[in-house]
Amino acid sequence: MSGHDGQMWVGPTSEETRRYVAESRIRQGLPPRIENPAVIESLALFLRNALDTLDANPPGRAR
Numbered sequence: 001m002s003g004h005d006g007q008m009w010v011g012p013t014s015e016e017t018r019r020y021v022a023e024s025r026i027r028q029g030l031p032p033r034i035e036n037p038a039v040i041e042s043l044a045l046f047l048r049n050a051l052d053t054l055d056a057n058p059p060g061r062a063r
Contacts, residue, residue, distance in 0.1 A: 004054035034040055 021034070025032050025034070034043070
């Protein structure tokens with residue numbers, strides 16, 4: 001999906017993501033915030049790898 005300024009929309013805002021994660025953790029009986037640095041680093045690595053797999057020029061998009 002592209003925005004009006006030519007940038008690609010990737011996902012929810014940081015606040016939406018934070019809220020989603022907090023709600024999910026509460027449903028699992030966990031504290032809403034992730035405090036463990038190892039968990040934070042693991043999530044960051046997952047996101048970096050996921051974003052690296054996105055095609056910069058998907059089919060149908062002008063190059």
